[in-house]
Amino acid sequence: MRRVAREFELGSRQGLVWTEPKRFPWIVVLLPALVGLPVLWLGISAAVEGQRSHGAWYYGLPLLILGTAIVVAAGYFLFLALTRGQAQVWVGHYQHGIVREVAGHVPEAYSWDEIDGIRRSSTKVTNGITSVTTHELWVRPREGAEITVTDAYKGVARFIDELDKTFTRVRLPQDRDRLKAGERVDFLGAHLDPAGVGYLDHRLGWREVDRVTVKQGWLEIHRHGDGKPWARLPVEMVENLSVFLALTARMRQEAAGKRPQPDDPA
DSSP states (O other), rough: OOOHHHHHHOEEEEEEEEOOOOOOTTTTHHEEEEHHHHHHHHHHHHHHHHHHHOOOOGGGGGHEEEEEHHHHHHHHHHHHHHHSSSOOOOEETTTEEEEEEEETSOOOOEOOOOOOEEEEEEEEEEEEEEEEEEEEEEEEEEOOEEEEEEETTHHHHHHHHHHHHHHHHHHHHOOOOOOOHHEEOOOOOOOOETTTTETTEEEEEEEEEEEEEETTTTTEEETTSSSOOOEEEEGBBBTTTTHHHHHHHHHHHHHOOOOTTTTOOO
């Protein structure tokens, strides 16, 4: 991973997460094999003895069937162990990009300019007594398979936060300049342009936008005077959410005739 990062000039590593593949429970292979093989041997012996003594080999048929079934089950579990084992995966994010390495494969490396977008989701699940927050991150390269990071990776929560900050610092100035140039900027489920914010085939002018909030995993866009949100989307449907929020805040300020504050990230 480090070698590939150096080759692609991705800079210093900012974060790393990895999976811990679950070990296959070999007892489910060994136990049927230890039971099935002796039963099968007894069945064969009974069939041979029956044929020799009484001319009736089928006396050993029940043991043959039982032993064969157990051995076949052991073989099936062995097949699963050999073909469906989970490979360990490492994902690291750097100053200028991201690297994913799957054990036994060549690492994949992408600079931030080769990433079309990122999506993230944090969901709080409760059973009335305890609660757990699940985390997911999706990184979509311009070319190549999407990189997914979940709670199966160690240290995922902090990793997602830091990657989001790093990517936002890179993408925000680029998308801000595109808006200034009059272009439309797409965020998968929503889009922005100099005239307003869009959702599907609907558009809301900047002077009509009251506020944009993120609450309990939902992005809500409110129009002045309306009690209900004008648009409501799951956050995982919005790429580059931090960039989207920063740009909408800036565009609303400009529409209201306010000059953005010096510390405004947009």
